[in-house]
Amino acid sequence: DVKVTQSSRYLVKRTGEKVFLECVQDMDHENMFWYRQDPGLGLRLIYFSYDVKMKEKGDIPEGYSVSREKKERFSLILESASTNQTSMYLCASSNPRTGGQETQYFGPGTRLLVL
Amino acid sequence: SQQGEEDPQALSIQEGENATMNCSYKTSINNLQWYRQNSGRGLVHLILIRSNEREKHSGRLRVTLDTSKKSSSLLITASRAADTASYFCATEAGGTSYGKLTFGQGTILTVHP
Numbered sequence: 001d002v003k004v005t006q007s008s009r010y011l012v013k014r015t016g017e018k019v020f021l022e023c024v025q026d027m028d029h030e031n032m033f034w035y036r037q038d039p040g041l042g043l044r045l046i047y048f049s050y051d052v053k054m055k056e057k058g059d060i061p062e063g064y065s066v067s068r069e070k071k072e073r074f075s076l077i078l079e080s081a082s083t084n085q086t087s088m089y090l091c092a093s094s095n096p097r098t099g100g101q102e103t104q105y106f107g108p109g110t111r112l113l114v115l
Numbered sequence: 116s117q118q119g120e121e122d123p124q125a126l127s128i129q130e131g132e133n134a135t136m137n138c139s140y141k142t143s144i145n146n147l148q149w150y151r152q153n154s155g156r157g158l159v160h161l162i163l164i165r166s167n168e169r170e171k172h173s174g175r176l177r178v179t180l181d182t183s184k185k186s187s188s189l190l191i192t193a194s195r196a197a198d199t200a201s202y203f204c205a206t207e208a209g210g211t212s213y214g215k216l217t218f219g220q221g222t223i224l225t226v227h228p
Contacts, residue, residue, distance in 0.1 A: 004157070031213055031214045033215070035218075040220060041220065042203065042218045042219055042220035042221050043158075043203065043205075043218040044218075045215065045216075045217070048213065048215060050213040050214075056213070058215075088155075090157055090158070092157075092158075094214040095214075096213075096214060101145070101146055101163060101165065101207075102207070102214035103148060103160040103163055104158075104160065104205075104214065104216060105160070106150075106157035106158040106159070107157050108156055108157045109155070109156065109157050111155070
């Protein structure tokens with residue numbers, strides 16, 4: 001079974017702190033994704049990566065950056081955390097299939113509170 | 116941008132009843148997928164329907180897709196209390212997408228024992 005792990009389930013940080021959220025997948029997937037989930041807004045894509053060192057902006061990249069130095073690891077960075085970044089953060093991975101039809105495998109999520 | 120719109124936002128039923136959730140989207144798609152999320156957890160993939168398919172079954176799940184109306188429905192038959200969760204539709208856009216999905220806002224399903 002594919003396993004996607006996230007470094008923390010719960011995290012409390014202060015405004016202005018630099019925050020790192022780590023995601024690791026163990027199935028050699030090429031694609032990795034970071035979402036945030038807020039009540040009434042569903043999941044919104046922050047960034048994704050389709051290869052090592054490659055990254056693409058999603059729908060809401062402002063205030064975030066990412067790093068993918070190794071295939072199995074995709075990090076989300078909040079350069080200077082703000083209270084409006086309090087949210088649930090979900091990481092996912094997938095593998096390209098011929099003709100598309102990829103499904104995503106999700107980690108358990110990190111609930112971040114910024115005070 | 117949020118492509119998927121789900122209806123209803125919340126659904127409350129008794130065990131044994133059927134639950135139907137609907138999803139609408141705006142642009143052409145390669146496929147549409149349904150995911151489930153138990154409270155406070157990550158999402159789990161349930162079923163994928165390709166753009167050239169009209170109906171698909173998996174156990175107690177039945178998914179339909181109407182590309183002319185840009186809509187899909189998920190039917191859970193003979194629901195159980197354990198089906199209580201949030202359900203999300205997600206679309207993969209046509210063309211090269213790197214597997215990127217656009218999720219709807221979700222339907223919260225509560226099944227009462």
